[in-house]
Amino acid sequence: MAQTPQLHLLYSCPFCWKVRGLIEHLDLDVEYVGVNGMKIRKEVSFAGDWGKVPVFTDENGAHHVDSTPLLRHIDATYNGGKLAAIGDAERQATWMEWVDTHLSKATVPILYGSLGSALKTTTRISKIETFGFFSKRLYAWAGFPIMWGIIARKRVKSDGRRPKQLWHDLLGEFTDAHNGEPFFGGQQPDLVDFAAFGYMRSVSPFPQFSLLSDHAAGMAWYRRMEGTLA
Numbered sequence: 001m002a003q004t005p006q007l008h009l010l011y012s013c014p015f016c017w018k019v020r021g022l023i024e025h026l027d028l029d030v031e032y033v034g035v036n037g038m039k040i041r042k043e044v045s046f047a048g049d050w051g052k053v054p055v056f057t058d059e060n061g062a063h064h065v066d067s068t069p070l071l072r073h074i075d076a077t078y079n080g081g082k083l084a085a086i087g088d089a090e091r092q093a094t095w096m097e098w099v100d101t102h103l104s105k106a107t108v109p110i111l112y113g114s115l116g117s118a119l120k121t122t123t124r125i126s127k128i129e130t131f132g133f134f135s136k137r138l139y140a141w142a143g144f145p146i147m148w149g150i151i152a153r154k155r156v157k158s159d160g161r162r163p164k165q166l167w168h169d170l171l172g173e174f175t176d177a178h179n180g181e182p183f184f185g186g187q188q189p190d191l192v193d194f195a196a197f198g199y200m201r202s203v204s205p206f207p208q209f210s211l212l213s214d215h216a217a218g219m220a221w222y223r224r225m226e227g228t229l230a
């Protein structure tokens, strides 16, 4: 018997936001299931050894993973592959890789790149994610030194730019590639727009979003993307 599709996710996971944007754009009936960030592997073990979110379970109970293949799968299955068919396939593939390489790496520095922002981010995450009693406290204490001290500082140092500058450079490059059209896909968004939108939107629950929102062209595109959601 057909069931309502489900998306297992973390509310702060950029890869999950990519898929959510497309689901909202197509106005699909999907149930969102927040997992415990300290136990991701265990909570999605029903889908095999992938061990990460997002996991999409379709109406037949089949599991689909990995955000970019998932965008393609959802477009192909519920939208006749219309978004994948927009424009030049090679340009789309090149820029999908660019977005998945560069924008994905920019989210950690902006959220955790300084002591103050790491603290703001972990405090906010402990409020919006699903945690158990102990894991919430463990995350609040252990999460931020790990993210700031180990991961984010190294990335900011190796890039050399301040996290805000990095975002502004990337948003500039991305919106320049729209060639004067409202979206990367032209008059309508395509899969690359939804991937990029997901990375940017994953910063939106946090106060650091104000550092991105003063990029005029990037923000204008972001608002146009919001306008395409159901």
Ligand SMILES: N[C@@H](CCC(=O)N[C@@H](CS)C(=O)NCC(=O)O)C(=O)O
Pocket: 010, 012, 013, 014, 015, 040, 041, 051, 052, 053, 054, 065, 066, 067, 068
């Ligand atoms: N390439 C994957 C990456 C997914 C991913 O790394 N998700 C993180 C959450 S933001 C995760 O579940 N990590 C758990 C782990 O690696 O153990 C995608 O695009 O979906």
